Amino acid sequence: MKKLLLSLFSFGALFFACVPSEEIKPAEANLRTLAAYEKELANSSTKFALDLFAQLNDPEEPNQFYSPYSIHQALSMTMNGNKGEVLQEFVDLLRYEGMSMDDANRGSKEMTEFLLQVDPKVKMAIANAIWYKQGYQVQVPFKNTAREYYNAEIAALDMRNPNSVNIINNWIAQKTNNLIKDMLDQIPSNAVMYLVNAIYYKADWKYQFDASKTKKENFYPNPGNPALVDMMDSDKPSAFRSYFGDGYHYFEIPYSTGQYSMGILYNPQGNLDQISQYLNLGNLEMWRKNSSEQNFILKMPKFKMKYKMANMKDDLMEMGLVKPFSFHPDNFTKLFSNPTDDLKISRVIHDAVIEVDEKGTEAAAATIVEVVERTSMPTGPRTVVLDKPFIFFIQEKHSGAILFMGKLGDPSKL
Incomplete structure (x- = not known):
């Protein structure tokens, strides 16, 4: 019997020794060297995110949530329908200064691909789509750029059909x-x-939170005025990359392999106005570079937030994107090949939702850029009614000679 057990043990040890090591290794990040234009794109996107935070940060609104990356992507795609001064406004807003259009578009494509692939344990999707009015013709270069660099689905849409709203909404959902x-x-x-x-x-x-440790505790929106919230508790120390500044603390709560994290910036007083002044690209780079691992127990609220901006027009205009929001012949000259009346952006709609619980985070956002025409151009043949007196003539095209001429003032008297 002892020999049998020994044989079984030896077989088991041999079996587990033969299991490929990658099957039991933890998932690793898919890292690669970023091209120069990818780094520039990442910096442009981050600068835009910080600019947008400074613009949208409203002391009267205690909770806000949005996706700067989604807005940056939608406006970058829109940018390609313009040239000249209008294009420059997009370039300045999106912080593409010093980058060529090719590098900006290529950077958008490859940075998105990198973000989607870098962490195999993170579920992530980024998608673009363009719908244009049925009967209109989109210029081929714009269409090619949208497909090649933004992987955009492009389709004509009967915008007079009430169901067209559902087509766009269902795609987003x-x-x-x-x-x-x-x-x-x-x-x-x-x-x-x-x-x-x-x-x-x-x-x-x-480092996941134990749901059994979550309980109602005080959260202080204002000093001395607590509100009861579901407070999660890590219960034991974990390693968080941290940087302690003069009167503030920056740290990162890692997801999965650690390639993605939730950055936190706070001070013990909970003064958002005070700490927001530290939020800029230079400090962010410095915090990331100089932070070190600190072990501490983390307690934070469990929360779910939905935040929608019905039209970002005023904020984007204050940030420098002005001409595209007014009808002008210079707007979107690279969009359509058929004649159109003056065009403008009427709305930039943004909707976002986030849920943070003991297991992790689920978040989604969408951005819609709505382009309209000064007048609704008829899609069928025009009807001209000659119901007033008129002059008429018969002419030869090549020479311009008029062969006959007359006027019709009252057909009833003929």
Whole structure:
């Protein structure tokens, strides 16, 4: 019997020794060297995110949530329909200074691909789509750029059909795992194009919270005025990359392999106005570079937030994107090959949702750029009614000679 047990033990040891090591190794990040234009794109996107935070940060609104990356992607795609001074406004807003259009577009494509692939344990999706008015013709270079660099789905849409709203909304819902629903309320009669980005993210914490430790505790929106919230508790120390500044603390709560994290910036007083002044690209780079691992127990609120901006027009205009929001012949000259009346962006709609619990984080956002025409151009043949007196003549095209001429003032008297 002892020999049999020994044989079985030896066989088991041999079996587990033969299991390929990659099957039991933890998942690793898919890292690669970033090209110069990818690094520039990442910096541009981050600068835009910080600019946007400074613009949208409203002391009267205690909670805000949005996706700067989604907005940056949607406006980058829209940018390619312009040239000259209008294009320059997009370049300045999106912080593409010093980059060529090719590098900006190529950087957008490859940075998105990198983000989607870098962590195999993070579920992530980024998608773009363009719908244009049925009967209109999109210029081939714009269409090619949208497909090649933004992997955009492009389709004509009968915008007079009430169901067209559902087509766009259903696409957004599908791409955001049904977190963003019924985002677009209506399609105006003079709409000619919708440029849409959707982003979805789901990841588990590297160090998950024990749900049994979550309990109601005080959270202080204002000193001395507590509110009861569901407070999660890690219960035991974990390693968080941290940087302690003069009166503030920056740290990162890692997801999965640690390639993604939730950055936190706070001070013990909970003074958002005070700490927001430290939020800039230079400090962010310094915090990331100089932070070190600190072991501590983390307690934080469990929360779910939905935040929608019905139109970002005023904020984007204050940030420098002005001409595209007014009808002007210079707007979107590289968009359509058929003649159109003056075009403008009427709305930039953004919708976002996030849920943070003991297991991790699920978040989604979508951005819609709505382009409209000054007048709704008829899609069928025009009807001209000659019901007033008129002059008429018969002429030869090549020479211009008029062979006959007359006027009709009252056909009833003929």
